[in-house]
Amino acid sequence: MKRALLIIDMLNDFIRENGALPVPGAERIVPSIKSLLSAFREKQQPVIYICDSHQPEDAEFEVWGSHAVKGTWGSEIIEELKPESGEPVIYKRRFSGFFGTDLDLTLREKKAEEVVVTGVLTNICVLYTASDAYQRGYRVVVPSDCVAAADPEMHRFALRQLKEVVGATVVDFHREII
Numbered sequence: 001m002k003r004a005l006l007i008i009d010m011l012n013d014f015i016r017e018n019g020a021l022p023v024p025g026a027e028r029i030v031p032s033i034k035s036l037l038s039a040f041r042e043k044q045q046p047v048i049y050i051c052d053s054h055q056p057e058d059a060e061f062e063v064w065g066s067h068a069v070k071g072t073w074g075s076e077i078i079e080e081l082k083p084e085s086g087e088p089v090i091y092k093r094r095f096s097g098f099f100g101t102d103l104d105l106t107l108r109e110k111k112a113e114e115v116v117v118t119g120v121l122t123n124i125c126v127l128y129t130a131s132d133a134y135q136r137g138y139r140v141v142v143p144s145d146c147v148a149a150a151d152p153e154m155h156r157f158a159l160r161q162l163k164e165v166v167g168a169t170v171v172d173f174h175r176e177i178i
Helices: 026-042 103-109 122-135 152-164
Strands: 003-008 047-052 089-092 114-120 139-143 169-171
Touching: 003 026, 003 122, 026 047, 026 114, 047 103, 047 122, 114 122, 122 139, 122 152, 139 152, 152 169
Parallel strands: 003 047, 003 114, 047 089, 114 139, 139 169
Antiparallel strands: none
């Protein structure tokens, strides 16, 4: 079964302390995602980045405040996980990486049947992207050491939703899927 690695919103605004919306503890998942990324690259399996990228007056800012504004430092992928040449970057303006993007087409062109979903926030962009992947017929795997949320309770809730509602395979440690 061909799988693709999805790296969601690992952006300066969410990961770095001086970002616009830093996720407490998000730095801790960087080494796990980096390890998984290396394994996918070594096996020549697809890696796809999904990144928040907003216009300066985006309606979402009414809820979350300004973040990941297109062309700013905050909207850039963190240095440790930068894409290599040929690795697609899908820009999104809403929670799901599928909404208003060509993510589905990109996955189908790469003949992916399963997606390994990583990044932030577990209860928002990870959950909505994984749910939409399931709705489109992809198998979904979520390594819990490769996702983070601002609130531990919401993190646990989202992992439960992913497992019980979306039918995702939730593993505790990313090495279980390499």
